[in-house]
Amino acid sequence: MILRLRSRDGLERVEVSEASTVADLKRMISNKLDIPLGDIRISKDSSLLLSKTPGEHASLGKDEAQLASLGLGNGDMLFLLYSGERDVEPAYKKSEFDIRGFGQKMTVEEMMSRQMRIERQEHPKVASVSFDRHAANVFQAYVRTALAFSIKRGAILYGTVDEENNVRVQFVFEPPQEGSTEQLLLERGTDEEQKADFVAQLLGCKKLGWIFSQSTKERDFILSSGELKQMAAMQDELGEKCVTAVVSLDTSQQGGHVHFEAYQCSQQCVKLWKEGWFAQDQEEHCGVMKMRNPRDPSAKAPVIVAGKDVAEVDNDFFLCPVKILDHQGPLSCTFPVENRLLPQGKTELKKHLQGHPGKSYVEKLSDFHVLLFLAKQCQLDESDVALLCEAVQCQKPVLEGYRVIIDSIAGID
Numbered sequence: 290m291i292l293r294l295r296s297r298d299g300l301e302r303v304e305v306s307e308a309s310t311v312a313d314l315k316r317m318i319s320n321k322l323d324i325p326l327g328d329i330r331i332s333k334d335s336s337l338l339l340s341k342t343p344g345e346h347a348s349l350g351k352d353e354a355q356l357a358s359l360g361l362g363n364g365d366m367l368f369l370l371y372s373g374e375r376d377v378e379p380a381y382k383k384s385e386f387d388i389r390g391f392g393q394k395m396t397v398e399e400m401m402s403r404q405m406r407i408e409r410q411e412h413p414k415v416a417s418v419s420f421d422r423h424a425a426n427v428f429q430a431y432v433r434t435a436l437a438f439s440i441k442r443g444a445i446l447y448g449t450v451d452e453e454n455n456v457r458v459q460f461v462f463e464p465p466q467e468g469s470t471e472q473l474l475l476e477r478g479t480d481e482e483q484k485a486d487f488v489a490q491l492l493g494c495k496k497l498g499w500i501f502s503q504s505t506k507e508r509d510f511i512l513s514s515g516e517l518k519q520m521a522a523m524q525d526e527l528g529e530k531c532v533t534a535v536v537s538l539d540t541s542q543q544g545g546h547v548h549f550e551a552y553q554c555s556q557q558c559v560k561l562w563k564e565g566w567f568a569q570d571q572e573e574h575c576g577v578m579k580m581r582n583p584r585d586p587s588a589k590a591p592v593i594v595a596g597k598d599v600a601e602v603d604n605d606f607f608l609c610p611v612k613i614l615d616h617q618g619p620l621s622c623t624f625p626v627e628n629r630l631l632p633q634g635k636t637e638l639k640k641h642l643q644g645h646p647g648k649s650y651v652e653k654l655s656d657f658h659v660l661l662f663l664a665k666q667c668q669l670d671e672s673d674v675a676l677l678c679e680a681v682q683c684q685k686p687v688l689e690g691y692r693v694i695i696d697s698i699a700g701i702d
Contacts, residue, residue, distance in 0.1 A: 290305060292305065295366060295367070303317050310354060310356065311350050314331070325371075328371045330370040330371070333349065334368065405591065414454065414556075415553065417611065417613070417614055418456040418532045418614070419458065420549070420613070421460065423620070423623075428463075431629065435630060440469055441471075442502045443468070443500065444462060444501075445496060446499055447489040447496060449494055454530065459619070460618070461500060469504075472515060472573070487674070488678060492681070492682060497527070497532060512535070512605075514575055517578060518562060518573075521554050532552070533554075550610070551612075553609045554608060554609070561580075565583040566580055566591070567580065568580060578603075578604055580600055622657070624637065635698060638698065639700050642695070649686075651680050
């Protein structure tokens with residue numbers, strides 16, 4: 290059990306067993322608090338600490354008496370008197386306000402520097418984002434026709450960034466995932482994603498962000514709190530040039546109209562997410578972010594927005610719209626996409642290679658999803674995939690040996 294000891298130097302605690310005696314308690318106090326055993330006086334009477342004649346006060350009991358027999362239990366207070374002086378560590382750490390010298394003032398600037406001020410970022414870190422028409426159309430067509438925007442769907446963006454910070458998305462990779470009307474969980478860090486990174490690197494591209502579709506569930510905000518957290522996490526992973534594209538269906542028009550929009554979250558948003566300022570126990574499908582101070586979770590209004598102490602911040606406050614464009618990239622997107630309801634296998638590869646009359650063999654391989662499918666086949670190693678990607682990059686004929694291997698994978702005689 291734990292007993293509290295009040296002395297002239299403050300409040301301290303010792304832990305003893307219920308079978309301990311008064312003598313055991315004194316030895317524990319002597320060892321832990323570094324007080325000579327013969328200088329220890331203990332009593333239940335608080336007046337012991339104020340008395341000028343402590344010898345007149347009744348002691349706790351005889352040394353051989355058990356503490357339980359004296360009616361002591363866990364958390365009880367005892368009063369301790371000793372003659373020496375000690376340096377006792379305070380029970381709480383003093384704040385900067387407490388340790389200031391008498392009369393010392395704190396300026397408004399110093400007070401403001403100790404508070405988290407939420408500020409809007411006026412401009413994104415990229416000038417624009419342009420999507421390959423084929424890649425964008427294949428993604429939106431799937432979520433519109435196969436999924437009917439009933440659940441969320443996501444993909445990783447790959448492409449390039451020029452010197453003027455214009456992002457060009459050349460293709461997308463759809464990892465294994467679980468989607469619902471409100472949530473989207475992408476399975477990241479898989480062997481398949483590593484192969485996607487490898488193929489992308491051979492084609493001169495890298496990860497640039499992600500794209501996801503929103504369900505038709507009613508909402509009165511652009512991004513939910515859950516989506517904003519995922520956005521901040523992706524931007525933290527990929528850097529300040531990372532973009533997020535959002536595909537949604539406007540049902541106010543007859544037949545519905547598909548919207549493509551692109552955003553970045555502010556750099557401060559990424560910092561707040563990393564430091565734990567976004568509350569975890571909040572409704573994810575809402576338009577405001579509940580805030581918490583990780584250094585003082587009890588604070589009821591932990592941030593300042595527009596000069597006011599608040600506990601919630603509108604998600605739009607963290608968003609930076611990005612200009613969105615489109616272009617015709619060097620790759621096609623006619624091979625079935627990985628990890629969809631529709632199959633992707635040897636039969637599909639055979640159909641792909643035997644179709645598209647008028648195209649050369651290298652043009653038929655000029656599809657990211659074809660190259661990723663081949664990279665996952667045991668008949669081809671990384672050096673083989675590298676040579677195939679080089680042929681695609683330079684649009685030069687595929688070596689006959691590789692044509693034989695690929696045709697055999699597809700089951701073409």
